[in-house]
Amino acid sequence: MTATILDGRALAHELKAEAQTEIAALAKVLGRAPSLVVVQVGNDPASSRYVRTIGKLCNSVGATFHHELLPTDAPQEELRAIIHTLNGEQAVDGILVQLPLPAHLDATGAILAIDYQKDVDGVHPINAGLLAQGRPSIVPNTPAGGMELLRRNGVALRGRRAAVVGRSAIVGRPMAQLLLQADATVTICHSRTAELAAVLRECEIVCVAVGRPGLVTAEMIRPGAVVVDFGTNVCADGNLVGDVDFASVVEVAGAITPVPGGTGPVTNAMLLRNLIDSARSRSAS
Ligand code: NDP
Numbered sequence: 001m002t003a004t005i006l007d008g009r010a011l012a013h014e015l016k017a018e019a020q021t022e023i024a025a026l027a028k029v030l031g032r033a034p035s036l037v038v039v040q041v042g043n044d045p046a047s048s049r050y051v052r053t054i055g056k057l058c059n060s061v062g063a064t065f066h067h068e069l070l071p072t073d074a075p076q077e078e079l080r081a082i083i084h085t086l087n088g089e090q091a092v093d094g095i096l097v098q099l100p101l102p103a104h105l106d107a108t109g110a111i112l113a114i115d116y117q118k119d120v121d122g123v124h125p126i127n128a129g130l131l132a133q134g135r136p137s138i139v140p141n142t143p144a145g146g147m148e149l150l151r152r153n154g155v156a157l158r159g160r161r162a163a164v165v166g167r168s169a170i171v172g173r174p175m176a177q178l179l180l181q182a183d184a185t186v187t188i189c190h191s192r193t194a195e196l197a198a199v200l201r202e203c204e205i206v207c208v209a210v211g212r213p214g215l216v217t218a219e220m221i222r223p224g225a226v227v228v229d230f231g232t233n234v235c236a237d238g239n240l241v242g243d244v245d246f247a248s249v250v251e252v253a254g255a256i257t258p259v260p261g262g263t264g265p266v267t268n269a270m271l272l273r274n275l276i277d278s279a280r281s282r283s284a285s
Contacts, residue, residue, distance in 0.1 A: 003253040008262040015269035020061040034279035035064035040098040042072035087115040093279035094120035120274040143175035145266030158183040166209035218248035
């Protein structure tokens, strides 16, 4: 068997086109475009690259983008004050604090300072709590993208056994919550899980968010299972690989996300979804 490829680039393209249409319609209602502010402290090159990507993405779909760049030695109080100002600005719909912050700053404190209704990364504990209770919330972009890949490819989830490998607050845990909301029967695996292979072989859906190239191999996958690989690992040769051994698993799985070109491209498109939802729900309240 050769698995169906769940194409993240194609889906991201589709999601961006949808976002562009929705943003144009919303701008008529609001009298302005939905707007995102990214707060960055210092000039970490990877962060600056990501911020540029998000800026271009917003511009390409008609959303307003603003970049607040603070010096590397900015104190926590200055960061908090900027976030509080943005919280109070009616014309700001989404706030994203770019991580990692310089070592002297407290990332948890910065995230807690964001109005949870403008938390378009879905990282505020109120959003995590709402998600854990199965209530409407802003969901972190990466797992939201994973779910979108499953849904739009017609993968049935209700009543099926799903495993999520990884329990981080940003990927693994919310992915497990989303699968549970979709009525899958969910097992969360982590570094202390005994007999990972045996657990995964039971499952029709396997989602992996660990950060270890080749952790999941063909012998761990039930024939026909759907495999979602969130792993993003840069090899010594500069190539990007996932956590799943793609070459062997593609022969066993029913469907699989490639790396690159799977969950990664969809993640940024889901940020637009959160921005639109935030602008819409704030305008309605
Ligand atoms: P974290 O390091 O925060 O979490 C990794 C998780 O993997 C932990 O829960 C850890 O368990 C678990 N783990 C580690 N080793 C093993 C093992 N041998 N067997 C089973 N579980 C293990 O990572 P993130 O969740 O932030 O990221 C995970 C991956 O996803 C990375 O490659 C990252 O680059 C990628 N990523 C991709 C995104 C995308 O857009 N596609 C966006 C964000 C991240 P424990 O809790 O016990 O330590």
